[in-house]
Amino acid sequence: MNRLKPMTAIQEGQTQEFINGLAEECLPYWDMVEVGDVLERELHLSPELVTLYADGVEDFNPWYEAWRMNSWRIPGESPFGGAIVPPLLVSHFVLSVQFDHTKPFAIGSIHTFHDSEIFAPIAVGATVRITTRATDKFEKRGRRYVRHNAEVVDVDNDTLYFSETRDILSL
Amino acid sequence: MTSTDLTHRVTSDTEVGYALQPISKKAVIQLMGSRLWGRFNPNHWDPGYAQTTGLSAPIQTGEMSSAYIAEMCVNHFGEHIFQGSRIACKYVSSVLADEVITTGGVVTEKTPLERGFRFKVDVWCENEKGEKKTVGVVEVTVPE
Numbered sequence: 511m512n513r514l515k516p517m518t519a520i521q522e523g524q525t526q527e528f529i530n531g532l533a534e535e536c537l538p539y540w541d542m543v544e545v546g547d548v549l550e551r552e553l554h555l556s557p558e559l560v561t562l563y564a565d566g567v568e569d570f571n572p573w574y575e576a577w578r579m580n581s582w583r584i585p586g587e588s589p590f591g592g593a594i595v596p597p598l599l600v601s602h603f604v605l606s607v608q609f610d611h612t613k614p615f616a617i618g619s620i621h622t623f624h625d626s627e628i629f630a631p632i633a634v635g636a637t638v639r640i641t642t643r644a645t646d647k648f649e650k651r652g653r654r655y656v657r658h659n660a661e662v663v664d665v666d667n668d669t670l671y672f673s674e675t676r677d678i679l680s681l
Numbered sequence: 682m683t684s685t686d687l688t689h690r691v692t693s694d695t696e697v698g699y700a701l702q703p704i705s706k707k708a709v710i711q712l713m714g715s716r717l718w719g720r721f722n723p724n725h726w727d728p729g730y731a732q733t734t735g736l737s738a739p740i741q742t743g744e745m746s747s748a749y750i751a752e753m754c755v756n757h758f759g760e761h762i763f764q765g766s767r768i769a770c771k772y773v774s775s776v777l778a779d780e781v782i783t784t785g786g787v788v789t790e791k792t793p794l795e796r797g798f799r800f801k802v803d804v805w806c807e808n809e810k811g812e813k814k815t816v817g818v819v820e821v822t823v824p825e
Contacts, residue, residue, distance in 0.1 A: 515711075515727070529730055565712075567745050568706055568712070589760040596752075596755075597751040598768065618724070622772050628765070628768070629764070630763070
């Protein structure tokens with residue numbers, strides 16, 4: 511039994527079934543993106559989504575809490591009024607926008623770099639539009655990289671919250 | 682220390698060379714493989730699969746390290762990190778499951794503005810052996 515991830519036979523079988531499901535025919539990230547590609551999606555930053563993000567990195571800052579056990583949804587408190595989302599939360603979701611998420615891409619691509627600007631706090635409960643533009647594909651020391659610029663705005667009032675340049679190392 | 686604890690806050694009196702208080706986190710495989718983080722890629726959570734791709738153990742998504750750095754910065758800059766800041770990170774080495782990752786940061790520049798200062802901070806994440814995993818820079822404006 512693996513020390514890092516103890517599992518019984520039934521769990522191992524379920525895990526293998528999940529992994530096999532990921533192994534469908536897919537393209538490397540490099541082949542899925544052309545320079546100039548522009549994609550966008552909307553994301554509702556619900557209290558529960560923010561909790562899942564923050565719990566994963568064990569960040570228990572009360573400013574991010576618009577959901578609390580027993581109380582459930584609450585307005586929360588921060589220096590900006592109600593609860594806000596962690597500074598880099600929206601960065602985590604850019605990956606789901608910068609390629610056609612309806613098509614599988616090959617496991618093995620690695621996020622290597624981001625340069626992010628935070629312009630304004632985002633209230634928990636906001637819906638944002640994430641727009642990505644593929645700006646470059648390049649090779650460096652025998653490795654292939656895809657560069658994107660991303661912008662995150664409020665769908666209701668167009669407030670620019672966040673922008674980012676990021677690189678993915680592709681298979 | 683919490684975001685509401687002002688003891689370690691960077692203020693207009695803070696000088697170049699000031700060291701941010703680190704935070705430490707264990708790269709727990711169950712968190713690395715949670716649905717919102719790395720579940721979509723078994724390299725982030727399955728030891729057997731990771732071995733088949735040449736990894737000695739599952740690796741954390743780089744964005745978890747960036748989140749650790751952001752948490753450290755919120756501890757020191759509070760609400761100012763959410764208004765006109767910059768966080769740039771380069772993932773120079775993979776974080777392996779079970780490693781203990783500790784953040785660090787040192788103020789390297791302090792530029793006067795009309796009403797406050799622009800601070801530049803070198804930031805990083807490293808493991809127990811002091812091996813750098815993530816390096817970067819953070820810029821924040823602190824009003825007077």
